[in-house]
Amino acid sequence: MASVAFEADRSAPPNLMIEQITAIRPRRRRPAHVCARRPSLAKRLTTGVALAAFVSGQIFTASVHTAQAQVQAKPSPAVIRDTEIEELMREYTRPILKAAGLSAQKIEVVLIGDRTFNAFVADSHRIFLNTGALYDSITPNQIIGVLAHETGHISGGHLAKMREQIATAQTAAIVAMLLGVGAVVAGAASGARGVGEAAPGLLMAPQEAIRRTLISYVRSQEESADRAAVKFLNDTGQSTKGMIETFQRFANESLFLSRQVDPYLLTHPMPRERIIALEAIARESPYFDKKDSPQLQFRHDMMRAKLAGFTERPEAVLRRYPPSNTSLPARYARAITGYRHGNISGAIAQIDALIAEQPNNPYFHELKGQALLESGKAREAIPPLRTAVALSHGSALIRMMLGQALIQSGDKALADEALQELRQALAKEPNASFGYRQLAIALGRKGDLPNADLNSAQAAFNEGDFKTAKQLAARAQRSFPNGSPGWLKADDIVNFKPPKIGQN
Numbered sequence: 463m464a465s466v467a468f469e470a471d472r473s474a475p476p477n478l479m480i481e482q483i484t485a486i487r488p489r490r491r492r493p494a495h496v497c498a499r500r501p502s503l504a505k506r507l508t509t510g511v512a513l514a515a516f517v518s519g520q521i522f523t524a525s526v527h528t529a530q531a532q533v534q535a536k537p538s539p540a541v542i543r544d545t546e547i548e549e550l551m552r553e554y555t556r557p558i559l560k561a562a563g564l565s566a567q568k569i570e571v572v573l574i575g576d577r578t579f580n581a582f583v584a585d586s587h588r589i590f591l592n593t594g595a596l597y598d599s600i601t602p603n604q605i606i607g608v609l610a611h612e613t614g615h616i617s618g619g620h621l622a623k624m625r626e627q628i629a630t631a632q633t634a635a636i637v638a639m640l641l642g643v644g645a646v647v648a649g650a651a652s653g654a655r656g657v658g659e660a661a662p663g664l665l666m667a668p669q670e671a672i673r674r675t676l677i678s679y680v681r682s683q684e685e686s687a688d689r690a691a692v693k694f695l696n697d698t699g700q701s702t703k704g705m706i707e708t709f710q711r712f713a714n715e716s717l718f719l720s721r722q723v724d725p726y727l728l729t730h731p732m733p734r735e736r737i738i739a740l741e742a743i744a745r746e747s748p749y750f751d752k753k754d755s756p757q758l759q760f761r762h763d764m765m766r767a768k769l770a771g772f773t774e775r776p777e778a779v780l781r782r783y784p785p786s787n788t789s790l791p792a793r794y795a796r797a798i799t800g801y802r803h804g805n806i807s808g809a810i811a812q813i814d815a816l817i818a819e820q821p822n823n824p825y826f827h828e829l830k831g832q833a834l835l836e837s838g839k840a841r842e843a844i845p846p847l848r849t850a851v852a853l854s855h856g857s858a859l860i861r862m863m864l865g866q867a868l869i870q871s872g873d874k875a876l877a878d879e880a881l882q883e884l885r886q887a888l889a890k891e892p893n894a895s896f897g898y899r900q901l902a903i904a905l906g907r908k909g910d911l912p913n914a915d916l917n918s919a920q921a922a923f924n925e926g927d928f929k930t931a932k933q934l935a936a937r938a939q940r941s942f943p944n945g946s947p948g949w950l951k952a953d954d955i956v957n958f959k960p961p962k963i964g965q966n
């Protein structure tokens with residue numbers, strides 16, 4: 463593994479940034495319209511990861527969120543932002559989307575920080591993927607198969623049909639049904655109860671009837687998505703084997719309903735017949751035994767190592783990547799867990815060794831900057847982050863981290879550079895709350911309080927915290943000249959009305 467060259471030529475930076483999701487943002491004068499159509503992702507996700515596959519996500523989200531907040535105080539899954547992983551996902555999806563004729567649709571993969579396996583589409587622009595699915599997939603081909611299947615749901619127009627079907631059901635009943643399934647998934651994921659045990663108590667008529675309709679509806683679509691996936695894989699000269707491997711695992715899991723049921727089984731029913739039908743067409747592929755390229759496998763291994771380093775306990779990381787394993791992925795995982803758990807000087811030495819081996823890998827420089835920044839060494843973090851920005855061809859996420867390091871260095875001479883980096887980053891990533899927050903701090907230090915307030919308001923707004931957003935925006939608005947661009951932006955937020963239930 464260590465001898466495989468890493469291709470650091472993609473325009474993307476790394477760092478595992480966990481942040482609130484930011485699907486809403488007032489772009490024009492009418493943010494309410496935008497938001498009614500694109501409710502906060504955070505809210506959508508709060509309805510339960512497994513459920514979004516059934517629902518378009520555009521209808522009930524706001525009130526489901528409220529209802530669930532009362533029912534169970536379950537934190538919403540965080541969206542994971544990481545350029546290294548996002549770049550790899552783009553690499554995996556690009557050929558598939560092209561084969562599906564969806565290249566123009568700008569479909570992105572949104573990563574959810576959740577250890578369970580799940581993948582689903584909730585609208586025609588996003589494929590949601592749990593990091594657990596990445597972690598569990600040993601080859602790129604396995605996850606590419608899952609992505610091809612999700613693309614099959616999008617290209618098949620399944621979402622629009624589901625929306626229609628849901629629109630005929632009574633809203634309140636659907637909400638109750640969703641909460642029921644959400645609780646089942648939560649229970650199953652935590653190992654508290656098996657699906658079989660929890661379901662009957664939670665899903666009662668008429669919710670049960672709706673659930674059956676929706677699930678049978680989804681079932682009828684699964685084979686169509688499978689067939690589409692096989693076609694996309696064949697058209698792009700990729701193996702269908704990984705998809706079969708993944709689905710077979712779930713088919714077996716569904717036979718032995720155990721405590722640990724992945725939500726993927728609920729979003730994608732896997733009756734035996736479906737797998738048999740899929741296998742029959744998949745094995746006809748001339749590419750069935752084709753392997754992923756060593757370069758792609760390497761990047762996949764690096765991604766899994768990174769996820770381990772950032773999300774697992776140090777003991778678990780060392781079990782999976784013992785010191786005897788001197789491959790780059792293993793060293794990457796150990797360096798990350800080292801800095802995350804307090805051994806900063808040891809970790810920096812490990813990262814420096816990685817950099818010595820691959821000096822043009824932007825993600826190693828980014829990791830060094832992140833490790834230093836999070837250890838309170840903001841000034842020392844600046845040079846590696848600058849290098850990472852350059853090597854990544856200007857990654858917005860790394861720019862935001864550089865902006866943060868420039869601010870935290872406390873050096874007033876660096877304030878303008880921070881502003882510049884953050885503005886450039888936000889131009890590319892206009893939904894990133896983190897960037898607005900940093901920008902607010904930088905503006906505050908420069909004494910520009912109205913714009914600092916406005917950016918803080920924007921950050922809160924993007925996270926769905928409308929109350930705070932409105933307070934901050936109102937304060938900013940009082941300081942701006944009436945009708946000025948800042949005043950108008952603040953006005954959008956002040957007058958924003960969250961979407962109501964039943965709005966379509």
Ligand SMILES: [Zn+2]
Pocket residue numbers: 611615683684687729730
């Ligand atoms: Zn499916």
